[in-house]
Amino acid sequence: MSEVVTQASIKMKLAIISGIFGGVCATAALFSIIIIPLPGIPGGSGFWIPAALYFALTLWFGLYGALAGHIGTFIGMGPFFGWTFQVWADGALGDFMAPLICRAFFLLFKADPELKTRRDYAVWLVSVPIATCLAAMWIHFVNYSFGTITFGAWVWGVIAYTIGDSLAVFTIGTILLRVATKWVKTSPFYVTGRLL
């Protein structure tokens, strides 16, 4: 018996994707903080594994993938930094924006997440640092607004965050995109052609 795939059933499944992958991203966040903690930065990690996950998820599932990163970061950072408004506004919102910026680049330049051609790789290599840098600026602006850091620390924080997150996305995210995109594309949840 074949399943009747309706718009409503796909929307519901995409919501489940956000929830379930939110759990996966939260797990990745927990282990990132435990495996490679950043001394002096609560809830921070030198190698943010969930970034690789939600960048790949957003290229596959659009807005719902970014939402998974958003929810996952908030839950994952909570035990180390508290489930406060600040954590939601900086880490969780930043991790929501960054993969969407990357997806916008992919749509703009008609690149394929399977990373088949040189152009796909070029878009990937350029969009990830730009997206993480913009997210880093936002995240540290929020931390600065809440008084947790000074402006001097803002500059260093943005540089360190951009490098650390980009490295994680390039090392793990590239493998994920190369290995799993072909498989994900066969599922009805794969979102093409639109940003949100």
Added chain:
Amino acid sequence: MSQRTFFTYVAGDSPLVRLHPLPKVTLLLSVNLVALIIEAPIPLLLLTIMLALSFKLLRVPLIGLKKFVIVVLIASQAVLISYLLGSSIPGSQVYYTYPWGAYVSDMTLLYAATMIMRYTSMLLGSTLILATTTSRDIVYGAAAFRLPHTIALMMSLAFRTTTIFVEDFIRVRDAMILRGANFSEGSILERARKYANVFTSMIVIALRRIMEIAYALQAKGFGAAPKRTYYREYKLRISDVVITLTLIAGVLCAYVLRYYVGFLAFPGWLPSV
């Protein structure tokens, strides 16, 4: 009877457990907003003490006190490092001047302590609410705010599945270790590649779980009816409305006192870039 929440078991007769999700969410937001608005040390200290006492008054067990103190200590040292090494806050006494122009004054110490109190009060307030919140509260809270029920479903699934995925992660990693993988050796890039393999397996597990949950929800008719009904009903009482309005008024009062009267501002210095 005690009730299982996100963090712990809380006495069923605790006023916070019985509160409607609407004032609960408003309380969470208002505690964080008020702490963000206040910049004066004494009012922030009073807010922190008041929130700490609320745990006792509202019969909420201060679970994992040791862990809570560790979180506050880690955040405090991050704030202290940032202010002691990279700020220039004018004060009556300058204790130390760095070659890069930053200095430590009496006001630097007071401002850093104030920021620690701000963070602590936010942490206490959020813990107080979440220690009395169940995943069901999130679903019904979203309904109370007239948010789409898919949002509530997302949040509930993420909270519920995190512990399951932690177990899956450990299981996959252990299976790889039994087959000869070593996660503690090699450069960061080599270790990252090994973790990428773990997370590829996790993605496959997650996609399979999505199908199972989707079929279960479809079989139960989730989203089939245009108007959704709920098994349980949270009745919004007059006391819930009064609490919600009082909290909103409290935030507005704090805003006026801080930005128009100047009462809650930090004495003698305005933070700027």
